[in-house]
Amino acid sequence: MKKDYEDIPGTFVFDADRSREGYHLNQFCISLRLQVNRDAFKADPEAYLDRFPMTADQRQAVRDRDWNRLLELGGNIYYTSKLAANDGINFQNLAGLMTGMGVDAYREMMLKGGRSIEGNRYKSEWEKK
Amino acid sequence: MARIIAGVGCSHVPAIGVAMDTKITDQPYWQPVFKGFEFSRKWIAEKKPDVIFLVYNDHCTAFDASVIPTFALGCAATFNPADEGWGPRPVPVVRNHQKLASHIAQSLILDEFDITIMNEMEVDHGLTVPLSVMYGEVPQDGEWPALVIPLAVNVVQYPAPTGNRCYNLGKAIRRAVESFDEDLKVVIFGTGGMSHQLQYKRAGLINPEFDTMFLNRLTSDPVGLSKTPHVDYLREAGSEGVEMVMWHVMRGALDDEVREVHRHYHVPASNTAVGHIILENVNA
Numbered sequence: 001m002k003k004d005y006e007d008i009p010g011t012f013v014f015d016a017d018r019s020r021e022g023y024h025l026n027q028f029c030i031s032l033r034l035q036v037n038r039d040a041f042k043a044d045p046e047a048y049l050d051r052f053p054m055t056a057d058q059r060q061a062v063r064d065r066d067w068n069r070l071l072e073l074g075g076n077i078y079y080t081s082k083l084a085a086n087d088g089i090n091f092q093n094l095a096g097l098m099t100g101m102g103v104d105a106y107r108e109m110m111l112k113g114g115r116s117i118e119g120n121r122y123k124s125e126w127e128k129k
Numbered sequence: 130m131a132r133i134i135a136g137v138g139c140s141h142v143p144a145i146g147v148a149m150d151t152k153i154t155d156q157p158y159w160q161p162v163f164k165g166f167e168f169s170r171k172w173i174a175e176k177k178p179d180v181i182f183l184v185y186n187d188h189c190t191a192f193d194a195s196v197i198p199t200f201a202l203g204c205a206a207t208f209n210p211a212d213e214g215w216g217p218r219p220v221p222v223v224r225n226h227q228k229l230a231s232h233i234a235q236s237l238i239l240d241e242f243d244i245t246i247m248n249e250m251e252v253d254h255g256l257t258v259p260l261s262v263m264y265g266e267v268p269q270d271g272e273w274p275a276l277v278i279p280l281a282v283n284v285v286q287y288p289a290p291t292g293n294r295c296y297n298l299g300k301a302i303r304r305a306v307e308s309f310d311e312d313l314k315v316v317i318f319g320t321g322g323m324s325h326q327l328q329y330k331r332a333g334l335i336n337p338e339f340d341t342m343f344l345n346r347l348t349s350d351p352v353g354l355s356k357t358p359h360v361d362y363l364r365e366a367g368s369e370g371v372e373m374v375m376w377h378v379m380r381g382a383l384d385d386e387v388r389e390v391h392r393h394y395h396v397p398a399s400n401t402a403v404g405h406i407i408l409e410n411v412n413a
Contacts, residue, residue, distance in 0.1 A: 114335025
């Protein structure tokens with residue numbers, strides 16, 4: 001089935017296919033919403049990860065805190081942000097990391113009105129850069 | 130009879146709640162965000178709604194990936210503010226008008242909107258931040274000035290319900306409210322947005338032209354606006370900008386003709402364009 005949103009650059013639309021692929025990864029991330037689980041994860045990360053049958057790649061991306069890789073493997077931002085929160089990283093700083101700009105440059109961009117839509121609508125516009 | 134007198138559109142950025150909870154709203158970064166709600170707090174104190182019907186999205190708090198209802202109506206007596214990973218917000222428990230909520234649930238299903246009924250539910254920033262910006266600081270052991278009926282809409286997993294479906298649901302909510310015997314003043318909130326993208330390499334996208342067009346057409350062309358396809362939100366307003374479909378529920382519940390009495394728009398709050406509008410029914 002053709003997806004009319006696949007030509008948006010730098011964006012993952014969390015659809016049913018991604019949801020299926022990322023299910024156990026996302027369930028791991030959201031479990032960290034609760035203090036009791038954050039404590040268990042902190043005490044023994046590998047044992048805690050054993051509770052969630054995610055793929056080896058997903059598990060490695062969790063270990064690496066590779067925020068973009070987590071999205072590429074079916075993670076969704078509202079879930080992966082719980083892993084970030086567990087590490088003391090807020091939404092804005094997480095965005096700074098995912099864009100590759102770094103936290104300070106990202107914050108500065110937002111203060112100046114954010115990322116413009118011009119040149120950021122289609123993948124073809126990014127390929128020309 | 131119960132009646133809907135007005136609609137409020139409002140972003141629900143979590144950092145706005147944090148700013149209020151940590152009492153830093155007068156800092157230069159936040160001051161312009163909150164300035165735009167000064168009118169709104171006076172307005173709502175004058176209107177004194179008995180009930181707020183609050184359309185919002187849960188951010189994987191009450192619903193993780195295991196259950197994803199498109200429309201979930203809160204029918205519990207109370208809703209506790211949830212721990213979203215950094216402790217619950219220090220705001221009062223949210224109290225429902227349970228009798229009206231269960232009446233609306235029945236009425237919607239018979240009107241062919243097959244909603245999910247929630248008899249237990251915690252509520253996250255999507256619901257509590259709009260209450261906070263509209264009512265100001267309310268101590269945790271205090272009471273929100275109105276009863277609240279929550280309607281959680283899935284906008285996390287694609288596809289969210291269409292704008293058209295949301296607009297028509299608003300109409301059905303109005304029919305449900307107006308068939309309730311008790312005299313009640315209801316204000317409906319549509320929350321979320323405006324343009325923002327929280328994820329991946331395009332994070333930080335803001336599109337004031339799109340947002341302004343959206344705010345304008347809520348009054349001038351709500352039906353046409355409700356036909357906006359999802360890909361337009363995703364492309365033009367960012368992957369999380371699709372939350373704006375929830376504003377169509379609010380708009381659908383109002384008269385065809387409304388009066389815009391207040392508007393506020395500011396960039397940024399964290400990653401997001403803050404948008405806010407108050408629409409009154411002309412014959413209210």
